[in-house]
Amino acid sequence: MVRKEEREAKLPPKSNFSEWYHELLKSAEIVDVRYPVKGMSVWYPFGFALRSHVYQIIKELLDVDHYETQFPLLIPETEFMKEAEHIKGFEDEVYWVTHGGRDPLDIKLALRPTSETAIYPMLRLWIRSHADLPLRIYQIVNTFRYETKHTRPLIRLREITSFKEAHTAHATWEEAAMQVEIAVQRYIEFYRRLAIPCLVSKRPSWDKFPGADYSIALDVIMPDGRTLQVGTAHLLGTNFAKTYEITYEDEHGEQRYVNQTCYGISERCIAALIAVHGDDKGLVLPWRVAPVQVVIVPIIFGEREPIIEVCRSIASTLAGRNIRVRLDDGDERPGAKFYKWEMRGVPVRIEIGPRDIKNNAVTIVRRDGVRKTLPMDERLVDAILAEAEELQSVLYNRAKEFMDSKIKLVSSLDEARSQVQSGVARVPWCGSVECGHALEDQVGANLLGEPRGDEIPPMRCLICGKESTGSTYMARQY
């Protein structure tokens, strides 16, 4: 009896989020954390396939008006050290290459912690006239940061393996600001396709990107109520343009500085995907990004071949419609296969046994638990695609409901302190830097920033007591 319970408790319950997360990364074969360098882990092939499908969405969203490109990993110290504020933000986290073979380098090379200082010297050469603007490029690369805090797979890494960073240049500050807005909308859409709702807020001035005028961030509320920053968009204005002398000649023949933006998403989006949708049985993946979208499990009684034959035929029909289908004809028992593919988040399972063949039907089970019998004929593929779509909205609605339940408008410091223990507090705030710092100190959580769009009724700032319609999200952050 004990043995059976142990077997079923392979994954800790999701309510124990930290252990659940780590165990799931291994059991579902996302990343292997055993690589012997702190803060660096290995993508399993299954995890990498998931990564590829997710990043394909970002690419589609950006390729409309961005060009993909690739810049070098190494940045000469002389370029890296040009922008004072930017350096201050990153210098404690930079890995340096100091030698070539046995010879010390004359000029040290930084492993990019982000690529502004690699890209902008080149933009100076690329941009000559107003006809070159706007310029929008992005790259998906690894970046390195010598994190001193506790590292966490996919969340806080020393090598970020999948940093999608976009960089744009515009004629005016207003155009650049508009681009930031467009970027935020694209990111919201990206997460919507992953069935993940986000909080969007303007980061407080002391938490903006080093060298930016302002930063907009997207946060996801994790199962334990802490938030994960999963995307940022920064308005750089002319700060970097002045440092790197990126100018264009306008219609009147005058040289002007470009106005820039940059915005990024990392593999934290995979962490969010796992954390938001996963359950006690493992991953739950939206159809669009699932490495295996349909698994077929044959139920064999007596003769094997006739059943396998039907399975093969259905598999090839599905594959013919570009569905990522896997026929699991291994010799494990069906139950073991069910658990295995549920762990990997497969959205739709098809079971085919003698009973189904006799009824000319198949049994399907959706990853959210819905079980149906579908006719085994030419309508099958469309019926499955319809289930996939329904699963998508079930996932989004479930996630949205959870997120909303974790946010609460508070009217006292005590209430804020207690709310951030398990969720996000929306806190009345006059907007001043002093009151902001005081809030962080007294509540014991960080300011995410002003929620965009909707205002609260006038309330008193919890620190200075001034009446204001301003507010901020506060949360404990990953």
Added chain:
RNA sequence: GGGGUUGUAGGGUAGCCUGGUCCAUCCUACAGCGUUCGGGACGCUGUGACCUGAGUUCGAAUCUCAGCAACCCCA
């Protein structure tokens, strides 16, 4: 940044103090064969390890030093 604990097969443990008796052991691991198969099957036969490096020693999983890594606590 400071302190502590730990590192044994795919995973979990014992052994370490007191060096040799060690072919250690369990499993949800792996391989082969057979019987099975509508929610984690069973039998049999096998496989596989002492974190890395240096030192002490006739002899090191065990002792010493260094490195790397993990976990915990404090700032």
